[in-house]
Amino acid sequence: MVTVEAAGLILPSDVLIIVMENLSIEDLISLSYTCKFVNLLVHEFGWSLYLKHNVRSSFTLQLARRSWSSFDQVRYDVASDRSWTQAKFSARPLSHPWRIKLQPIIALSASVLLVAAGYTIYVYHITDSSSLDDGAPRVLYEGSYSFTDRREITSITFIPHGHSERTVAVGFDDGHIHRVFLPHFRQEQSNNKPLALNIERDSPLGLRIVDLVESLTCSDDMLLSLSSFGTAGLCNLSSDSPLVSATNLDCRSWSSFICMKSSTPFTAFGTTSPNPLVVHAVTPSSLSPTPFAILHPTRERSTAVYDITDAPPSAPWGSSKQVIVSGWYDGAVQVHDMRSGWRDTGVTGTPAPLRPMLTLRDPWSDEPIYSVSCGGGSSSFVAAGTARHSVVAFWDVRRPTEGWSVHAPGNDTSPVYSLILESSRVFGVTQSRPFVLDFGPGVTKETYPSLPASTQSQHDSLKLKKNGFGYCVTQYNHGRV
Numbered sequence: 001m002v003t004v005e006a007a008g009l010i011l012p013s014d015v016l017i018i019v020m021e022n023l024s025i026e027d028l029i030s031l032s033y034t035c036k037f038v039n040l041l042v043h044e045f046g047w048s049l050y051l052k053h054n055v056r057s058s059f060t061l062q063l064a065r066r067s068w069s070s071f072d073q074v075r076y077d078v079a080s081d082r083s084w085t086q087a088k089f090s091a092r093p094l095s096h097p098w099r100i101k102l103q104p105i106i107a108l109s110a111s112v113l114l115v116a117a118g119y120t121i122y123v124y125h126i127t128d129s130s131s132l133d134d135g136a137p138r139v140l141y142e143g144s145y146s147f148t149d150r151r152e153i154t155s156i157t158f159i160p161h162g163h164s165e166r167t168v169a170v171g172f173d174d175g176h177i178h179r180v181f182l183p184h185f186r187q188e189q190s191n192n193k194p195l196a197l198n199i200e201r202d203s204p205l206g207l208r209i210v211d212l213v214e215s216l217t218c219s220d221d222m223l224l225s226l227s228s229f230g231t232a233g234l235c236n237l238s239s240d241s242p243l244v245s246a247t248n249l250d251c252r253s254w255s256s257f258i259c260m261k262s263s264t265p266f267t268a269f270g271t272t273s274p275n276p277l278v279v280h281a282v283t284p285s286s287l288s289p290t291p292f293a294i295l296h297p298t299r300e301r302s303t304a305v306y307d308i309t310d311a312p313p314s315a316p317w318g319s320s321k322q323v324i325v326s327g328w329y330d331g332a333v334q335v336h337d338m339r340s341g342w343r344d345t346g347v348t349g350t351p352a353p354l355r356p357m358l359t360l361r362d363p364w365s366d367e368p369i370y371s372v373s374c375g376g377g378s379s380s381f382v383a384a385g386t387a388r389h390s391v392v393a394f395w396d397v398r399r400p401t402e403g404w405s406v407h408a409p410g411n412d413t414s415p416v417y418s419l420i421l422e423s424s425r426v427f428g429v430t431q432s433r434p435f436v437l438d439f440g441p442g443v444t445k446e447t448y449p450s451l452p453a454s455t456q457s458q459h460d461s462l463k464l465k466k467n468g469f470g471y472c473v474t475q476y477n478h479g480r481v
Contacts, residue, residue, distance in 0.1 A: 020046040056423035062110040064129040064137045072132040080424040083439040084377025090438045090470035092448045093409040097432040104429045106418045109165040116153040120146045135442035141449040143195030155216040171213025219260040226256040234287040245287040257308035262321035270305030295336040296353030304329035314379040327369030333360040373421035385416025406475035445469045
């Protein structure tokens with residue numbers, strides 16, 4: 001055991017390591033300046049301990065972070081957090097507009113970004129980055145898969161399948177759900193045309209329903225499906241007989257969420273009904289047909305919930321799987337804590353509705369919220385995609401009154417149908433194309449797919465910034481000053 005000696009101080013190294021667990025970035029920097037040995041100790045243990053207690057959830061950085069030193073990871077996080085605080089980012093469209101208006105969905109893993117639009121899945125490959133000095137990990141267009149029967153894709157989510165990160169569950173407008181493996185493209189083409197493959201649907205997975213599959217979500221080995229008319233199905237993907245349980249909500253349904261990591265595993269459903277957000281318990285053998293919690297809105301006009309997600313990890317209420325975030329018809333984003341006892345006693349019914357502990361709004365817009373996601377800088381942000389003008393709103397839950405909003409590149413009139421928020425990047429999609437907002441350092445022209453000159457039929461209104469890689473977007477603060 002090595003000891004550090006200074007005037008009036010003798011500390012063994014293991015004691016210093018314990019002390020480092022509770023130090024901030026500024027404290028660790030100051031400590032590293034004391035002497036060469038402590039500097040080495042901070043670089044070997046201090047920065048890794050800091051990362052352990054300040055997790056930044058990010059799919060597209062997972063591969064790169066395995067190669068980066070702990071110090072470089074902290075550098076990247078600090079730079080990204082600063083950009084989030086200042087609302088500074090690089091906005092990039094990932095394609096030119098599609099020829100027709102679509103209702104697409106995105107899904108993200110550590111190696112690929114998928115954009116499902118119409119009957120086609122567009123694939124973007126996420127590269128590694130051996131050093132932070134090499135720049136941010138790149139997101140490159142790989143190709144597309146089109147289903148031969150041309151049935152429209154209505155939902156998609158990644159599911160576990162060995163060590164593969166290219167297996168998804170896909171829901172279609174005819175009520176079928178299929179497990180689909182997306183093979184790697186053969187890079188044998190000598191021309192520059194995008195790679196494209198036609199694939200067929202194999203045998204259906206789980207429950208067969210008569211209306212379109214509105215939502216698919218997965219947690220561990222459990223896959224939850226929800227149809228537009230309210231048929232919910234729970235499948236155990238590790239079982240030879242996948243279907244575990246089914247129930248009918250008997251109302252127009254929009255969104256679902258499943259969490260198997262909570263102390264009480266549960267599902268949440270967003271519907272158009274007198275109780276638009278309900279929570280059902282999940283057991284190893286069934287999905288409870290009756291809710292154990294009703295999550296109540298703050299306004300009578302709130303009659304529909306369009307999206308549900310888990311809460312940001314770094315929040316005043318702590319990191320808990322029993323806190324969920326939802327997007328509502330009246331333009332509100334609600335945060336409900338199922339541990340809370342704050343219930344609406346003035347409403348009849350059992351159980352008594354649980355009130356939200358936090359309500360987030362863009363004061364300049366009352367458009368419905370179509371998509372929500374959490375993460376971002378310091379893992380404390382909530383993002384919401386609205387129903388018109390491709391607006392994405394952001395709030396830091398530590399300062400919820402200081403929100404801001406931005407229009408997606410191209411100022412499309414469309415809703416933002418799907419959002420995925422991670423530590424330094426926001427991926428989203430409108431009726432016309434996917435886009436990304438990148439808050440991290442090291443973004444260059446090569447980080448994202450370059451867009452060839454638009455044709456006359458594409459009518460692209462993009463305007464490139466002077467830096468050559470970001471595009472101009474319109475953003476505004478929520479304050480009424």
